[in-house]
Amino acid sequence: MNEAERKGPSVRVAVLAHARRMAAQEEAASVQDAAPGFTAQVQPPAAHSATASPGFRASVKRRLRPIAGAAYRALKPVLRPIAFRLRAYFSAPLQAQMQGADHAAHARHQHLLQELQTLRNEVAQSVQRQRDEQALIGFEMLQELQLARDSLERTIISAQPEPTHLQASRDQLERIERYAFASARRVAVGGEPGEVLVRTSVGYLLCAASDYPLLATLIDVGELEAGTRQLIQRLVRPGETFVDIGANVGMHTLAAASAMQGRGRIVAFEPHPVTHGLLRKSLMLNGFTALAETHQAAVSNHTGRMPLHLGSTSGHHSLYPLEGEQPAASTVEVPLLRLDDTIAADLPVDLIKIDVEGAELDVLDGAAATIGRNHDIALIVEFGFSHLRRTGHSTQDWLLAFEKFGFAFQAIEPSTGTLLDWNAAQLESVDSINLLFARPASKAWERARGHA
Template sequence: MAEADRPPQPVRPSLLKRAARKMARLAYRMVLPIVRPLAFRTRRYLTQGIQDELNRTAAVAQGVNDELRRMQAELAHEIRHAHATGREVLQMTAESVQHQILVNAHHWHTVGYKDAQALSAGLHQSIQVSRESIRDEVLLLQEATAAELRALMKESREAIRSVAEDHAFNEFSRLDRLEHLATISARRVAVHSDQDRVLLKSEVGYVLCADSDHAVLAGLLDTGDLERGTRLLIQQFVGRGNVFVDVGAHLGLLSLAAARAMHGHGKIFAFEPFPNTRAMLKRSFWLNGLSDMIEVHGAAVSNNIGETKLFLGATSGHHSIFALDLPADYETSSIDVRTVTLDSALPAGLTVDLLKIDAEGAELDIMEGAKSLLANNPEIALIVELGPSHLRRVGHSLDHWLGAFAKSGFVYRAINPDTGVLEYVTQEQLGQAESTNLFFARNGSVAWKKLGFDV
């Protein structure tokens, strides 16, 4: 046989490809028992809420149908009752006429033909009027009952439609939120960087965190946020050209949120006394291309210019210039840091739109060192963390703390930690909470209008 006439030989896969296929089949068989229950539970979680809402909607619809059947039965009963009443009235009218005829029968023999004819016509007319009156009453009753039934049916249909629309909106919102969180979680990773730091992607951009700061790392890996409600409010409040002052900036998450909301046009003054945290804050702004917007001050803000001890907490967000109540197995440590006042550190005549204070008990000292800033900025808004445990630690009562803000004309509302919506919270509720971020502004300030809120 000629070489050209020979059938082509099948190409056998290489040894490496055959081994790879065997490994893939083996991995598939090993992963399948794990992935299948996980996929089943995920699908059940995503659909369970929808099924429950559908069951509740069906129950509402069944209740409305039962009510409509009851109304129809009552209408039929009323119509039957009206007909029975009409028959009784007609019967009584006929009996009355018959009695009148019998009583006056002897008179018919003596009256003339014309008088008898007139009497008969009068009786006939009386019976006709009674019949028409009863018929009109029955028709009016039927029309009124039918109109009431139609109104009830229309109201029931609108209620069912409203329930269905609310159910659909809630379920679609929930699915959108789940999809959003799933997408974020898929992208959220922690990459070990230099100098014992970890790089993460948060809701506002890339941030650096110390690899030993486990509480902060857990929060960022879980949700991508540390103070979601406050972050949402800041993004709603600030805009292009605004000035944001961040006292106790920590890792800079809220400063990054403000920078994003300003779209690169604005100014941020951040104060962070702890050197390692401050260095990560500056690096994070550089990573996100926002270095030109921020001015970082390496000092603690207080009511004087000088030096003080910064007591280190169990996590980087709890450092304070006041002694801390630490767990018994945690070693107390501190470092020396500079102190400044806002009046001395910020440019004279600066217009500030929003001032955030998170200082673990030093809030009133910071306010005392910002008298000129607050007096020269009547439209300024404040976001201040209130922690009853911090107040007890530094010797302030809640009345005294809130009163200091009230003396400067500020009114407060609580920031919902999940949605950022402003809420009215009583002083008693504030004293019972572990911590609450409060939004302050003066009466009549445009700050309230920015958030669509009327005090």
């Protein structure tokens, strides 16, 4: 400790100063004894110690050491309590301040822990209430279905139908029971502001809280396009590549990811910024982040930016003006990408899903190189006759664009995913339907029918 830091008396300094004075007096006395009549000039202790010989300094130290030790032992009982009291006096305010800060920090920590525990309890109670309600509804549904099944079986048996008819009826009843069990397990809970988490057939999906048509569908049946989802899971195998153009909240993206069993690659495109954010969160929640890369962009035949026209639900947004749209309808500007610019030339692509509300031929034009170098590739594309009217294409021209790549098509049955032989007139008779396109020798046909 230096002089500036010393806060009280120092025993060491006092003893050293006393020793120096005694040494000086002894030296002066020895000089007078050695030369009577000669008056010695006593130097100050500091100057004398600087000019004294080493032998003399050692002699002085030997003589002073017992004196200093005796003085220290004599003064220690007196000075030590004084030093402790002085230290306690000067350090008391600092210790009090530190203790006060510790108490305040501890109190804040305890308060935060209490708030956190309260929040956890509230969330747990809310989830449990919803689960209890879902379980009660599911149990009541199962009871009613069981009664209906028993009554129907008695009616069938009493009528004595053909065995094939009886088996078909039993299959229908089992299917109804499976849907009832699924409904009983379904959960929807609020997430961050503006978000709702829904448990579906392929995992947990985050949806916009204001997208009522989407939420109603997911909570009611737990699916979006059940037949297409089942077909994707039959077509995609571990280690393959799936491209989802118009991924929306990610129902089909999650379906493909679950079929890959941790091995493969997904490239998903969703232009709407809010929906794209929900898609990324859903992939993370279900543990598929490592499999998928996402792009907040629309896929077209050129790059740049365009307004995205917003529909009544996230699955109806389109680069083309919507039917009945008013001049002041909502739009948001989004970036455009070409698939050929995004997919590496050495990446094999096995399945592409295209759901772009009228921009299908633009996507096809910008993906010509990718489709051309993957001979076994399959495409699932939404056909909507109303979309063709908005974009100025005929059904024949639309189908011809796919035939130029050597593709044949079949319609996808909406609930089961089985393939249907439809013609152009049948396509135009429905609002929309998904089609499977593949070259005649593609492995996709056997997989789609469950034979591979």
